[in-house]
Amino acid sequence: AQRVTQPEKLLSVFKGAPVELKCNYSYSGSPELFWYVQYSRQRLQLLLRHISRESIKGFTADLNKGETSFHLKKPFAQEEDSAMYYCALMTTDSWGKLQFGAGTQVVVTP
């Protein structure tokens, strides 16, 4: 069965410090991976997806098929990055369904 693991429930970092959110998945086929972000009192929104290889708000994520990982990184955290981050997996046979990880709460302190 497919699975998405985000091992950290909470990440607390200082402003300006690097931040890395871990995401591992289990799926034998070709996955599509996403990072979604939910700011306080706001709806879930797409941050980035691996196929676009974009950098959004300074965040990047690289799909490592060997390690089945899709870690999210930002070199210099900002206070406005404080939010809940969810890694999500879409499989080729899921008809567009997303499977979410448990989420990581990021708190950036000044």
Place this chain on the structure above:
Amino acid sequence: GAVVSQHPSWVICKSGTSVKIECRSLDFQATTMFWYRQFPKQSLMLMATSNEGSKATYEQGVEKDKFLINHASLTLSTLTVTSAHPEDSSFYICSASLSSPPYNEQFFGPGTRLTVL
């Protein structure tokens, strides 16, 4: 960008009553909508996939007779919680997929907080 709305944003009802939640794609057509449930400080759990003009597909463990889904048009899906009980209290979130590329991007609604007394 694509906008999805939900109505109501919150609802309180008595045990045994039914509650309908609407999910609308405001500026795009969505052949597929998804319904999620989110418990406090937990992740989103997919309940069902709603396809316009056909029956919804429910995830394992989700009672289809309790959570009725109707997707009557390309811009509206409804979730009706029938004979609600306190354990149905939760945050219900819908999302909609674009009918045009990128097909598999989901846009999320703001959620509906349901409290059953």
